[in-house]
Amino acid sequence: MEKLHLLTYSLILCVVLSLALLSFIFCIIAEFKKLKVNDLMLDGKLCELPESAAFWFGIAALICFISAQIIGNMIILVGNPQNSKERRSCCQFKSPTIAGILLLISWINFGTSVILISTATSMNRRQLYGKGWLDGECYLVKNGVFVGAAVLVLVSLGCTFASAILTLREQYHVSAHENAKKVAFLNET
Incomplete structure (x- = not known):
């Protein structure tokens, strides 16, 4: 059952991993594909x-990254369904472990990269005369913003x-230890 x-x-x-790598590639x-100064029209x-193709690649990157983060964290939070309620309640108030710290770093990187990707993506949407991106002015994404977000995607993936x-690993180690105790008990009786 554990192998399953x-x-x-x-x-x-x-x-x-596939979703996060797709997000990185997008x-x-x-x-x-982002807008360049040559694309700017002044009147x-x-x-x-x-509108730039970077807008749609940014949307695709966000969808893949958000999906990867949620699914990856569900594995951690749901954990092994064979754990007993007693073990969960006794371990609930432990000090933060390395896994917990990595999870926190993952979420911080996630938030930062989502802000970077969504802002850069929205700047690549069509900006009309007089409307612009913000306060009626046109804005362009600086070089390296999408690349920086892509690096944060990889760091978040690594931490997750x-x-x-x-x-x-800890859950399966504890589960194997509990099974060994049960076998020893059955052998004694």
Whole structure:
């Protein structure tokens, strides 16, 4: 039964890895497809920018990254369904572990990268004359914003993976120890 759960968790982690890598790739593509100064059209003080393909790549990156983060954290939070309620309640107030710290770092990186990607993505949407992106002015994304977000996606993925592996490793170690106790008890009787 444990092998089935381990296989399930491995497949889910592969899905998380795939989604996060897709998000990374979409961010890199968006960096190359973003609006440039040459795309800016001026009419006196008014400016206009067309919609860029970076907008859609940014949306795709956000969808993949948010999905990867949620699914990856569900593995950690749900954990092994074979855990007893007693063990969960006795371990509820432990001091933060390495897995917990990595999870916190993952969420901080997640929040930062979502802000970067969503802001840069919205700047690549069409900006009409007089409307602009903010206060009627046109804005362009600086070089490296999407790449920086892509790096944060990888760091967040790494922290989520490390936290999931540490959590699952601890749970399976405890589960194996409990099974050994049961076998020893049955052998004694």
